[in-house]
Amino acid sequence: MNxxxxxxxxxxxxxxxxxxxxxxxxxxxSSAALDYREVEIGEKVYLAGHPTGIEDSTWETIRxxxxxxxxxxxxxxxxxxxxxxxxxxxxxxxxxxxxPCVSYHPFVATKHPEMDVVIVRxxxxxxxxxxxxxxxxxVCESIKLISEPGSxxxxxxxxxxxxxxxxxxxxxxxxxNIMKLTDGLFHAVFNRVAKEYPxxxxxxxxxxxxxxxxxxxxxxxxxxxxxxxYGDILSxxxxxxxxxxxxxxxxxxxxxGAMFEAIHGSAPRRAGQxxxxxxxxxxxxxxxxxxxxxxxxxxxxHNAWLKTIEDGVHTYDIFKEGVxxxxxGTKEFADAVAGNLGQKxxxxxxxxxxxxxxxxxxxxxxxxxxxxxxxxxxDVYIYSNLTLEEFEKNxxxxxYGEFKLEMISNRGARVYPGGMPETFCIDQWRVRFMHExxxxxxxxxxLLKSLIKGRWDIIKTEHLYEFNGEPGYSSPKG
Ligand code: NAD
Numbered sequence: 188m189n190x191x192x193x194x195x196x197x198x199x200x201x202x203x204x205x206x207x208x209x210x211x212x213x214x215x216x217s218s219a220a221l222d223y224r225e226v227e228i229g230e231k232v233y234l235a236g237h238p239t240g241i242e243d244s245t246w247e248t249i250r251x252x253x254x255x256x257x258x259x260x261x262x263x264x265x266x267x268x269x270x271x272x273x274x275x276x277x278x279x280x281x282x283x284x285x286x287p288c289v290s291y292h293p294f295v296a297t298k299h300p301e302m303d304v305v306i307v308r309x310x311x312x313x314x315x316x317x318x319x320x321x322x323x324x325x326v327c328e329s330i331k332l333i334s335e336p337g338s339x340x341x342x343x344x345x346x347x348x349x350x351x352x353x354x355x356x357x358x359x360x361x362x363x364n365i366m367k368l369t370d371g372l373f374h375a376v377f378n379r380v381a382k383e384y385p386x387x388x389x390x391x392x393x394x395x396x397x398x399x400x401x402x403x404x405x406x407x408x409x410x411x412x413x414x415x416x417y418g419d420i421l422s423x424x425x426x427x428x429x430x431x432x433x434x435x436x437x438x439x440x441x442x443x444g445a446m447f448e449a450i451h452g453s454a455p456r457r458a459g460q461x462x463x464x465x466x467x468x469x470x471x472x473x474x475x476x477x478x479x480x481x482x483x484x485x486x487x488x489h490n491a492w493l494k495t496i497e498d499g500v501h502t503y504d505i506f507k508e509g510v511x512x513x514x515x516g517t518k519e520f521a522d523a524v525a526g527n528l529g530q531k532x533x534x535x536x537x538x539x540x541x542x543x544x545x546x547x548x549x550x551x552x553x554x555x556x557x558x559x560x561x562x563x564x565x566d567v568y569i570y571s572n573l574t575l576e577e578f579e580k581n582x583x584x585x586x587y588g589e590f591k592l593e594m595i596s597n598r599g600a601r602v603y604p605g606g607m608p609e610t611f612c613i614d615q616w617r618v619r620f621m622h623e624x625x626x627x628x629x630x631x632x633x634l635l636k637s638l639i640k641g642r643w644d645i646i647k648t649e650h651l652y653e654f655n656g657e658p659g660y661s662s663p664k665g
Pocket of ligand 1 (some may be wrong): 451466504
């Protein structure tokens with residue numbers, strides 16, 4: 188007899204316990220060989236004094252099982268409570284967030300009857316690395332980090348996903364016309380990885396027009412991969428325009444575990460009334476079954492769910508007079524899906540996972556990149572309330588030895604040389620010094636000491652490097 192696959196389950200808060208019960212009813216009815224290990228996370232744990240909403244002992248269960256089916260939780264209002272999702276994501280290294288956004292026309296109202304898009308969002312980097320500073324009374328900074336291995340991992344995941352699921356095209360969304368280094372890196376890695384998949388079409392859109400196209404004509408897209416922030420926003424847009432956030436489940440995939448959940452929250456106002464739609468968590472459980480290799484059960488549940496939707500058995504959120512046949516509660520919907528196991532939809536396209544390969548990701552190995560790296564100068568950020576004229580005069584009246592003062596910028600706009608008097612300046616300035624010979628770290632320290640002696644208030648510095656002769660820093664605007 189096959190051994191049961193251990194999985195962790197958490198019932199969550201609000202509508203969580205009801206939709207989890209409904210999902211478990213269907214999983215059990217499918218006879219999926221799962222060994223369920225229950226853990227408590229969320230509101231009660233937060234209020235018991237754990238600022239992350241999860242107890243230390245729970246990690247061990249999640250680590251052992253490697254697959255986690257999580258109902259939505261309520262994050263208590265007020266300060267001090269950390270996002271449990273972010274904690275789980277970063278602790279387990281869940282780098283890929285996968286959200287299939289499919290429309291179920293004509294059974295669920297949608298403006299996009301042909302929509303079938305999978306959004307693959309990078310989950311760990313970008314503006315979500317959480318590195319923020321208040322640099323001066325007037326300026327806060329958030330650091331956008333994009334790494335070559337981080338980009339390669341997620342882009343490779345998107346192409347592998349496409350290959351496994353017979354998808355035809357992978358599209359990349361970035362804003363590299365503006366963020367030439369960070370988004371430029373993501374785009375360059377995309378182009379490199381795409382060449383390894385000649386049978387999958389690849390294309391690229393600047394995220395603003397790409398987002399507009401996605402909202403207008405989603406049928407143009409198949410698998411779309413993007414950095415964290417764009418993915419966060421556009422995966423919600425994708426889910427909503429497909430029909431409802433109540434119908435979309437997501438997978439968070441990592442090298443050491445995976446978490447599956449509904450994309451919606453705990454909807455506390457609907458809790459305890461047997462009205463919530465359990466579809467998103469049910470579809471998340473289908474993603475889990477595929478991940479652990481139980482593809483026949485995944486297929487049976489997915490098709491039974493499609494048949495239920497097609498039969499017009501709908502919860503209140505998708506119920507539409509004239510389209511729906513029967514308005515049901517959470518439990519009754521689960522009974523209907525369990526009753527349809529073994530059946531397939533006749534109008535909606537039935538899924539077939541029988542031939543699909545098991546979702547096991549190869550653990551990504553980082554290879555250090557060998558490039559010639561040369562220190563060429565430094566950007567010094569300075570706090571000052573001087574006017575542009577005064578700042579420029581004071582800064583340029585000094586000499587800096589082997590360093591040449593190359594430019595001064597304010598909020599990224601060049602104000603020296605060739606600045607415009609109209610440029611609105613705030614209390615944070617960036618001064619770029621380039622070394623005229625062979626630059627060392629000691630040279631930088633000497634420069635900083637001379638600036639401090641000159642009473643400049645240094646906020647931070649960024650060393651400037653060339654990589655294989657190419658500048659590793661952006662030029663100022665203007
Ligand atoms: P929400 O998604 O919980 O609910 C918004 C509205 O959408 C609800 O009022 C309801 O009308 C509808 N809705 C959502 N899911 C539904 C379902 N399955 N069936 C029927 N209707 C449904 O968003 P919110 O109100 O902004 O957040 C409520 C709580 O959920 C907050 O504490 C928030 O922090 C938390 N949250 C948790 C997660 C998570 O655990 N992954 C995600 C998002 C929000």
